[in-house]
Amino acid sequence: MQTNIEDLRSALRDFAAERDWDQFHSPKNLATALAVEAAEILEHFQWLTEEQSRALSGAKRDEVAEELADVLLYLVRLADKLDIDLMAAASGKLLKNAAKYPADKARGRSTKYTEL
Amino acid sequence: MQTNIEDLRSALRDFAAERDWDQFHSPKNLATALAVEAAEILEHFQWLTEEQSRALSGAKRDEVAEELADVLLYLVRLADKLDIDLMAAASGKLLKNAAKYPADKARGRSTKYTEL
Amino acid sequence: MQTNIEDLRSALRDFAAERDWDQFHSPKNLATALAVEAAEILEHFQWLTEEQSRALSGAKRDEVAEELADVLLYLVRLADKLDIDLMAAASGKLLKNAAKYPADKARGRSTKYTEL
Amino acid sequence: MQTNIEDLRSALRDFAAERDWDQFHSPKNLATALAVEAAEILEHFQWLTEEQSRALSGAKRDEVAEELADVLLYLVRLADKLDIDLMAAASGKLLKNAAKYPADKARGRSTKYTEL
Numbered sequence: 001m002q003t004n005i006e007d008l009r010s011a012l013r014d015f016a017a018e019r020d021w022d023q024f025h026s027p028k029n030l031a032t033a034l035a036v037e038a039a040e041i042l043e044h045f046q047w048l049t050e051e052q053s054r055a056l057s058g059a060k061r062d063e064v065a066e067e068l069a070d071v072l073l074y075l076v077r078l079a080d081k082l083d084i085d086l087m088a089a090a091s092g093k094l095l096k097n098a099a100k101y102p103a104d105k106a107r108g109r110s111t112k113y114t115e116l
Numbered sequence: 117m118q119t120n121i122e123d124l125r126s127a128l129r130d131f132a133a134e135r136d137w138d139q140f141h142s143p144k145n146l147a148t149a150l151a152v153e154a155a156e157i158l159e160h161f162q163w164l165t166e167e168q169s170r171a172l173s174g175a176k177r178d179e180v181a182e183e184l185a186d187v188l189l190y191l192v193r194l195a196d197k198l199d200i201d202l203m204a205a206a207s208g209k210l211l212k213n214a215a216k217y218p219a220d221k222a223r224g225r226s227t228k229y230t231e232l
Numbered sequence: 233m234q235t236n237i238e239d240l241r242s243a244l245r246d247f248a249a250e251r252d253w254d255q256f257h258s259p260k261n262l263a264t265a266l267a268v269e270a271a272e273i274l275e276h277f278q279w280l281t282e283e284q285s286r287a288l289s290g291a292k293r294d295e296v297a298e299e300l301a302d303v304l305l306y307l308v309r310l311a312d313k314l315d316i317d318l319m320a321a322a323s324g325k326l327l328k329n330a331a332k333y334p335a336d337k338a339r340g341r342s343t344k345y346t347e348l
Numbered sequence: 349m350q351t352n353i354e355d356l357r358s359a360l361r362d363f364a365a366e367r368d369w370d371q372f373h374s375p376k377n378l379a380t381a382l383a384v385e386a387a388e389i390l391e392h393f394q395w396l397t398e399e400q401s402r403a404l405s406g407a408k409r410d411e412v413a414e415e416l417a418d419v420l421l422y423l424v425r426l427a428d429k430l431d432i433d434l435m436a437a438a439s440g441k442l443l444k445n446a447a448k449y450p451a452d453k454a455r456g457r458s459t460k461y462t463e464l
Binding site: 001002003004005008011012015018019020021023026027028029031032034035037038039041042044045048049050051052053054056061064065066068069070071072073075076078079081082083084086087088089090091092093094097098101103106107108 | 117118119120121124127128131134135136137139142143144145147148150151153154155157158160161164165166167168169170172177180181182184185186187188189191192194195197198199200202203204205206207208209210213214217219222223224
């Protein structure tokens, strides 16, 4: 059982190597698979209201959890193939977002979210 | 600087709370944002050959890194809102995939990858 | 000005031929571009409520119209490359959907739309 | 059998009205369904090489044709709900693209397609 991104990255490397799948794992293909999996998450929510989406049944949540897992697996794999440090990138982006949306200006009415 | 998923989850909670953005962060909306960001990764690769995608310039790689970060941030936030343990889900899915694609049968010619 | 799918198909063929772009227009690449453009439509709606999405400003609607156009252009081009008759396929699918969702059973509470 | 976009638009209006589905067909939801269907097209191509994508089997092509149909149906429905003239938008965008990518400058090496 992997408990962090680094371990997951190693496990996915081994997984691909054992199956000789690196030939299929070009960044282009992995980015495609990632987008396909993200859409599979979205499919679960497409006809729900926002309220319904906040109250999934246990069975539905288990299905969604598996789709979330697929996205993380491809994301970690893609980052590895591009030699990108995923945690550092996310941490850096969070800092950037904090500067872009100062709390006092963005509170509850950020242009980002409310522009029509 | 966050160095694991758990810390990222906490930081994103604080980030949203400080801006009163929980109202926008329904699972439906977060799943939508995730799919949009995944497509932004894909946009970088859409006209490249697979070979070109393996040899991005440093500048292009930095742009892609930021898109990967966006996907991870929304993924962690969505999992948090659904009360899903993302690392456990990914770890479990990897085990499931190992059973589904035994190395000796899937090697280099997995039906998954070669069916036309 | 093209007024039907057939004319659009011809115009897109000429457009690509004049630029020697057929080399880039593999079905794989066109399917990727189509998904990227579909996500650009979605981006306009991601933080809106359903109600807000029904009441776009004129300026926003013009932006969305251009994204819809992009999707149609790639869709027609992809169908052409695969030698698929798009109108016939859509017409056939509509018949299939009518059989799958009989009006009296699907009215206002189709399982398709309400399953959680 | 519908043979043009206008007829398809009318048929889809009737289809939704007979099932009382307009309540689900907010532009936000339709844009989501459109993106999900576009990803289902892409799924067929994700592990194929570009060459393989140019040579689909008849059975696979039939499956893809049905996904293309789904995209067109949601696209026409979304345009209708937003009161957008889809053919006029596509025709106008084609003109705009012609101005943006002059044939003599874009031939075979358009920056759009080759920037790394």
